[in-house]
Amino acid sequence: MSDEQAIRDLFTGWVEAIQTQNLDGVVANHDSDIVMFDVPPPYDGVRGMAEYRKSWQPFFEWIGQGAKFELVELDVVAGADVAFAYVLLRCGTPEGLNTNPDNRLRITVGLRKVDGYWVVAHEHHSFPMTDTAS
Protein backbone atom coordinates (compact mmCIF):
# COMPACT_ATOMS: atom_id res chain seq x y z
CA MET A 1 0.00 0.00 0.00
CA SER A 2 1.31 3.47 -0.81
CA ASP A 3 1.99 5.95 2.00
CA GLU A 4 -0.74 8.19 0.62
CA GLN A 5 -3.29 5.36 0.72
CA ALA A 6 -2.21 4.36 4.24
CA ILE A 7 -2.82 7.92 5.43
CA ARG A 8 -6.17 8.14 3.62
CA ASP A 9 -7.24 4.92 5.35
CA LEU A 10 -5.98 6.21 8.70
CA PHE A 11 -7.97 9.40 8.26
CA THR A 12 -11.22 7.84 7.07
CA GLY A 13 -11.00 5.38 10.00
CA TRP A 14 -10.51 8.33 12.36
CA VAL A 15 -13.62 10.07 10.95
CA GLU A 16 -15.65 6.86 11.46
CA ALA A 17 -14.37 6.56 15.05
CA ILE A 18 -15.54 10.13 15.72
CA GLN A 19 -18.93 9.48 14.12
CA THR A 20 -19.39 6.41 16.36
CA GLN A 21 -17.97 8.18 19.45
CA ASN A 22 -15.26 5.52 19.78
CA LEU A 23 -12.52 7.28 21.74
CA ASP A 24 -10.00 4.40 21.57
CA GLY A 25 -10.41 4.43 17.79
CA VAL A 26 -9.92 8.19 17.65
CA VAL A 27 -6.57 8.01 19.48
CA ALA A 28 -5.35 4.71 17.99
CA ASN A 29 -2.79 6.27 15.61
CA HIS A 30 -1.80 9.33 17.64
CA ASP A 31 1.51 10.36 19.20
CA SER A 32 1.48 10.63 22.99
CA ASP A 33 2.90 14.16 22.54
CA ILE A 34 0.08 15.25 20.18
CA VAL A 35 -0.40 19.03 19.88
CA MET A 36 -3.91 19.98 18.72
CA PHE A 37 -5.08 23.48 17.86
CA ASP A 38 -8.78 22.81 18.56
CA VAL A 39 -11.80 24.90 17.49
CA PRO A 40 -12.24 26.31 21.04
CA PRO A 41 -9.43 27.35 23.43
CA PRO A 42 -7.01 26.57 25.13
CA TYR A 43 -5.28 29.37 23.22
CA ASP A 44 -1.92 27.58 23.05
CA GLY A 45 -3.41 24.22 22.08
CA VAL A 46 -4.36 20.88 23.60
CA ARG A 47 -1.06 19.16 24.54
CA GLY A 48 -0.45 15.49 25.25
CA MET A 49 -2.65 12.40 25.04
CA ALA A 50 -4.49 12.89 28.36
CA GLU A 51 -5.70 16.37 27.35
CA TYR A 52 -6.39 15.21 23.79
CA ARG A 53 -8.63 12.38 25.02
CA LYS A 54 -10.50 14.78 27.34
CA SER A 55 -11.09 17.27 24.52
CA TRP A 56 -13.36 14.82 22.66
CA GLN A 57 -15.97 14.49 25.42
CA PRO A 58 -18.00 17.66 24.63
CA PHE A 59 -17.71 16.97 20.88
CA PHE A 60 -19.02 13.41 21.33
CA GLU A 61 -22.00 14.81 23.27
CA TRP A 62 -22.68 17.17 20.36
CA ILE A 63 -22.45 14.30 17.83
CA GLY A 64 -24.73 12.25 20.09
CA GLN A 65 -27.34 15.02 19.85
CA GLY A 66 -27.36 14.76 16.03
CA ALA A 67 -24.53 17.01 14.80
CA LYS A 68 -22.92 15.92 11.51
CA PHE A 69 -19.20 15.20 10.88
CA GLU A 70 -18.88 14.24 7.19
CA LEU A 71 -15.77 14.16 5.01
CA VAL A 72 -16.00 16.39 1.90
CA GLU A 73 -12.38 16.60 0.67
CA LEU A 74 -9.12 14.98 1.77
CA ASP A 75 -5.73 15.93 0.30
CA VAL A 76 -2.59 14.06 1.37
CA VAL A 77 1.05 15.06 0.79
CA ALA A 78 3.18 12.09 1.90
CA GLY A 79 6.97 12.09 2.01
CA ALA A 80 9.36 9.32 3.03
CA ASP A 81 8.99 9.90 6.78
CA VAL A 82 6.80 13.00 7.31
CA ALA A 83 3.41 13.84 5.81
CA PHE A 84 0.59 16.32 6.08
CA ALA A 85 -3.05 16.25 5.05
CA TYR A 86 -5.71 18.93 4.75
CA VAL A 87 -9.36 18.20 4.97
CA LEU A 88 -12.78 19.81 4.59
CA LEU A 89 -15.79 18.46 6.48
CA ARG A 90 -19.51 19.24 6.75
CA CYS A 91 -19.79 19.67 10.47
CA GLY A 92 -22.63 21.20 12.45
CA THR A 93 -26.14 20.69 13.72
CA PRO A 94 -28.82 20.06 11.07
CA GLU A 95 -30.15 23.58 11.83
CA GLY A 96 -26.70 25.18 11.52
CA LEU A 97 -25.96 23.40 8.22
CA ASN A 98 -29.39 24.42 6.93
CA THR A 99 -28.67 28.08 7.72
CA ASN A 100 -25.14 28.02 6.26
CA PRO A 101 -24.76 24.96 3.97
CA ASP A 102 -21.37 26.07 2.60
CA ASN A 103 -19.70 26.30 6.02
CA ARG A 104 -16.83 23.85 6.47
CA LEU A 105 -14.74 22.54 9.30
CA ARG A 106 -11.13 22.66 8.12
CA ILE A 107 -8.61 20.18 9.58
CA THR A 108 -4.88 20.03 8.90
CA VAL A 109 -2.96 17.01 10.19
CA GLY A 110 0.82 16.49 10.54
CA LEU A 111 2.17 12.92 10.64
CA ARG A 112 5.47 11.13 11.21
CA LYS A 113 6.38 7.57 10.21
CA VAL A 114 7.44 5.58 13.29
CA ASP A 115 8.59 1.95 12.92
CA GLY A 116 6.84 1.75 9.56
CA TYR A 117 3.49 3.17 10.76
CA TRP A 118 2.07 6.68 10.28
CA VAL A 119 1.35 8.50 13.53
CA VAL A 120 -0.54 11.80 13.95
CA ALA A 121 1.65 14.35 15.78
CA HIS A 122 -0.37 17.52 15.15
CA GLU A 123 -3.94 18.56 14.33
CA HIS A 124 -5.40 21.97 13.59
CA HIS A 125 -9.21 22.33 13.54
CA SER A 126 -11.10 25.53 12.71
CA PHE A 127 -14.17 27.07 11.18
CA PRO A 128 -13.82 30.21 9.06
CA MET A 129 -14.59 33.34 11.09
CA THR A 130 -17.22 35.51 9.48
CA ASP A 131 -16.54 38.31 11.98
CA THR A 132 -12.78 38.99 11.85
CA ALA A 133 -12.76 42.12 14.04
CA SER A 134 -10.47 41.50 17.00
Add this chain to the structure above:
Amino acid sequence: MSDEQAIRDLFTGWVEAIQTQNLDGVVANHDSDIVMFDVPPPYDGVRGMAEYRKSWQPFFEWIGQGAKFELVELDVVAGADVAFAYVLLRCGTPEGLNTNPDNRLRITVGLRKVDGYWVVAHEHHSFPMTDTAS
Protein backbone atom coordinates in the same frame (compact mmCIF):
# COMPACT_ATOMS: atom_id res chain seq x y z
CA MET B 1 22.21 23.94 7.38
CA SER B 2 19.72 21.39 8.72
CA ASP B 3 16.27 21.11 7.16
CA GLU B 4 14.72 22.22 10.44
CA GLN B 5 16.88 25.37 10.52
CA ALA B 6 16.14 26.11 6.85
CA ILE B 7 12.40 25.96 7.61
CA ARG B 8 12.78 28.09 10.75
CA ASP B 9 14.62 30.72 8.67
CA LEU B 10 11.97 30.53 5.92
CA PHE B 11 9.23 31.06 8.48
CA THR B 12 10.86 33.92 10.40
CA GLY B 13 11.56 35.63 7.05
CA TRP B 14 7.90 35.19 6.12
CA VAL B 15 6.78 36.79 9.41
CA GLU B 16 9.11 39.75 8.76
CA ALA B 17 7.74 40.13 5.23
CA ILE B 18 4.19 40.28 6.65
CA GLN B 19 5.22 42.80 9.31
CA THR B 20 6.73 45.04 6.61
CA GLN B 21 3.83 44.44 4.16
CA ASN B 22 6.24 43.05 1.58
CA LEU B 23 4.02 40.89 -0.65
CA ASP B 24 6.84 39.54 -2.86
CA GLY B 25 8.64 38.45 0.31
CA VAL B 26 5.48 36.77 1.63
CA VAL B 27 5.08 34.63 -1.51
CA ALA B 28 8.79 34.03 -2.21
CA ASN B 29 8.85 30.40 -1.01
CA HIS B 30 5.31 29.36 -1.91
CA ASP B 31 3.97 26.77 -4.33
CA SER B 32 1.87 28.18 -7.19
CA ASP B 33 -0.83 25.66 -6.15
CA ILE B 34 -0.89 26.83 -2.52
CA VAL B 35 -4.07 25.96 -0.58
CA MET B 36 -4.67 28.24 2.41
CA PHE B 37 -7.39 27.83 5.01
CA ASP B 38 -7.52 31.50 6.03
CA VAL B 39 -9.10 33.05 9.14
CA PRO B 40 -12.10 34.37 7.13
CA PRO B 41 -13.89 32.54 4.28
CA PRO B 42 -13.83 31.32 1.46
CA TYR B 43 -15.15 28.20 3.20
CA ASP B 44 -13.20 25.79 1.00
CA GLY B 45 -9.95 27.77 1.18
CA VAL B 46 -7.89 30.24 -0.84
CA ARG B 47 -6.55 28.29 -3.85
CA GLY B 48 -3.65 29.19 -6.12
CA MET B 49 -1.08 31.98 -6.06
CA ALA B 50 -3.29 34.72 -7.57
CA GLU B 51 -5.94 34.27 -4.85
CA TYR B 52 -3.26 33.86 -2.18
CA ARG B 53 -1.63 37.18 -3.12
CA LYS B 54 -5.02 38.92 -3.10
CA SER B 55 -5.87 37.57 0.35
CA TRP B 56 -3.05 39.58 1.97
CA GLN B 57 -4.37 43.03 0.98
CA PRO B 58 -6.92 43.48 3.82
CA PHE B 59 -4.47 42.00 6.32
CA PHE B 60 -1.74 44.42 5.24
CA GLU B 61 -4.19 47.31 5.74
CA TRP B 62 -4.88 46.03 9.24
CA ILE B 63 -1.12 45.75 9.99
CA GLY B 64 -0.67 49.26 8.56
CA GLN B 65 -3.20 50.53 11.10
CA GLY B 66 -1.11 49.18 13.99
CA ALA B 67 -2.18 45.54 14.43
CA LYS B 68 0.54 43.20 15.80
CA PHE B 69 1.84 39.98 14.19
CA GLU B 70 4.49 38.58 16.55
CA LEU B 71 5.93 35.05 16.68
CA VAL B 72 5.50 33.35 20.08
CA GLU B 73 6.27 29.67 19.36
CA LEU B 74 7.46 27.78 16.27
CA ASP B 75 7.69 23.97 16.14
CA VAL B 76 9.08 22.27 13.02
CA VAL B 77 8.87 18.56 12.09
CA ALA B 78 11.11 18.10 9.04
CA GLY B 79 11.43 14.85 7.09
CA ALA B 80 13.56 14.07 4.06
CA ASP B 81 11.18 15.65 1.53
CA VAL B 82 8.02 16.76 3.38
CA ALA B 83 7.70 18.85 6.55
CA PHE B 84 5.14 20.61 8.67
CA ALA B 85 5.35 23.37 11.24
CA TYR B 86 2.91 24.73 13.79
CA VAL B 87 3.08 28.21 15.14
CA LEU B 88 1.53 30.51 17.73
CA LEU B 89 1.50 34.29 17.22
CA ARG B 90 0.33 37.36 19.14
CA CYS B 91 -1.90 38.90 16.52
CA GLY B 92 -4.45 41.66 16.97
CA THR B 93 -4.98 45.34 17.50
CA PRO B 94 -3.39 46.84 20.64
CA GLU B 95 -6.94 47.18 22.06
CA GLY B 96 -7.85 43.57 21.22
CA LEU B 97 -4.63 42.21 22.75
CA ASN B 98 -5.21 44.34 25.84
CA THR B 99 -8.69 42.86 26.28
CA ASN B 100 -7.59 39.26 25.67
CA PRO B 101 -3.79 39.02 26.06
CA ASP B 102 -3.74 35.19 25.92
CA ASN B 103 -5.46 35.02 22.52
CA ARG B 104 -3.28 33.47 19.81
CA LEU B 105 -3.33 33.17 16.05
CA ARG B 106 -2.50 29.55 15.26
CA ILE B 107 -0.83 28.71 11.94
CA THR B 108 0.01 25.27 10.58
CA VAL B 109 2.20 25.07 7.46
CA GLY B 110 2.85 22.10 5.14
CA LEU B 111 6.02 22.10 3.02
CA ARG B 112 7.60 20.01 0.26
CA LYS B 113 11.26 19.97 -0.77
CA VAL B 114 11.59 20.86 -4.46
CA ASP B 115 15.03 20.89 -6.15
CA GLY B 116 16.67 21.18 -2.75
CA TYR B 117 14.53 24.08 -1.49
CA TRP B 118 11.59 24.02 0.93
CA VAL B 119 8.34 25.32 -0.54
CA VAL B 120 5.08 26.07 1.33
CA ALA B 121 2.19 24.09 -0.20
CA HIS B 122 -0.43 24.57 2.51
CA GLU B 123 -1.28 27.03 5.30
CA HIS B 124 -4.02 26.92 7.91
CA HIS B 125 -4.67 30.09 9.96
CA SER B 126 -7.22 30.41 12.77
CA PHE B 127 -8.11 31.98 16.07
CA PRO B 128 -9.76 29.86 18.77
CA MET B 129 -13.55 30.31 18.78
CA THR B 130 -14.89 31.30 22.17
CA ASP B 131 -18.47 30.77 20.98
CA THR B 132 -18.63 27.27 19.48
CA ALA B 133 -22.40 27.10 19.02
CA SER B 134 -23.10 26.39 15.35
